[in-house]
Amino acid sequence: IEGDELVDLSGDSAHWTATSSHPASITISATVPGDLITDLQTAGVIGDPLYENSFLNSSIWNDYTWTYTHHFALPLSVATTLSAGGRLQLVFDGIKMGAALKLNGVILGNATSQFVRYSFDIGTPERPVSQAGKAENMLEVIFDPTIDVAGRFMACTGGWDWAPYSNTKQGDARTFSKGIWKHVYLVSTGSA
Numbered sequence: 242i243e244g245d246e247l248v249d250l251s252g253d254s255a256h257w258t259a260t261s262s263h264p265a266s267i268t269i270s271a272t273v274p275g276d277l278i279t280d281l282q283t284a285g286v287i288g289d290p291l292y293e294n295s296f297l298n299s300s301i302w303n304d305y306t307w308t309y310t311h312h313f314a315l316p317l318s319v320a321t322t323l324s325a326g327g328r329l330q331l332v333f334d335g336i337k338m339g340a341a342l343k344l345n346g347v348i349l350g351n352a353t354s355q356f357v358r359y360s361f362d363i364g365t366p367e368r369p370v371s372q373a374g375k376a377e378n379m380l381e382v383i384f385d386p387t388i389d390v391a392g393r394f395m396a397c398t399g400g401w402d403w404a405p406y407s408n409t410k411q412g413d414a415r416t417f418s419k420g421i422w423k424h425v426y427l428v429s430t431g432s433a
Contacts, residue, residue, distance in 0.1 A: 242332055242360060244428035245322065250313055250380065251425045262306040271309050276337065276420030277302050277384070302418065309382040309421060319429040320372045326432035329364040331380070335423030339388040343381040344368060352382075353390045355422070363427075384419045 249255065251273040259271040259280055269284035271277075281287045281302060290296045315323075323329050331344065336352035336359065343349060347368055349361045364370045371378050 242330065242358075242428050244330070244430040245327075246316075246319055246429040248313075248316060248319060248427040248429070249424065250311055250427065251421070255311060255313075255425075257309055257311045257421075260308050260310065261301070262308075263301065267301075271420075273309070273311070273421045273425060274335070274423050276418040276422060277307055278418045278420075280420070304386065306386065307384045307419070309384070311380045311425075312377045313380065314377050315370060315372060315427075319427065322429045322431050323364045323370075324372070328362065328430045328432075329370065330428040330430075331361045331363050331425075332428055333359040333382075333421065333423070333425050335421070336382065337419050337422050339384060339386065339390045339419065341381075341383040341385060341388065343379075343383065344370065345378055351388055353388065380425075382421055 251257075255273060257271040257273050258268055259277060260266065260268040267286060269280055269286060271280045272283070278287070278290050282289060287298070287301060288295050319329065331349070333342070333352065335355060336342075337355040338352055340352045341348060341350075342352060342359065342361070344361075344363055349363075349368065350359065352359055362368065
């Protein structure tokens with residue numbers, strides 16, 4: 242996706258958290274790009290999922306809704322372009338999967354295929370964004386195990402000869418992890 246300015250919402254400079262719907266309501270730091278199992282292991286919530294049969298203890302990452310959250314301010318240059326009639330897109334290069342996407346409490350859509358780049362026009366009356374110098378924007382990626390993804394997973398997701406076969410499934414498809422596995426960014430384009 243091309244534009245006049247790209248604003249990265251992932252990587253080392255972006256602070257994301259992941260919060261579970263688990264009765265204990267766990268909140269951990271999250272890495273984007275990355276995945277939930279690695280974040281849980283890094284936070285010390287689970288042990289090495291690839292050690293012996295640890296991956297079979299999957300309830301913490303499979304049975305609950307996990308919400309990845311990121312707060313960001315719109316850069317002044319992007320806000321200026323947007324107020325002059327420009328276009329602003331929110332882009333997810335890869336989400337693994339079964340997630341509802343929200344910006345400032347407004348549902349943008351669902352991510353149901355890890356093979357698709359999702360792009361949303363934002364900064365519109367239907368999908369407002371807070372302008373520079375005002376309140377921060379809140380981006381949420383809500384991984385809900387009830388969102389049907391119709392088995393659109395990478396073939397090795399639930400196991401392979403070099404990876405453990407998991408006990409987690411959606412329908413007939415084996416699953417393992419979820420997360421924002423590629424970059425997230427804003428693309429600003431001036432008016433034509």
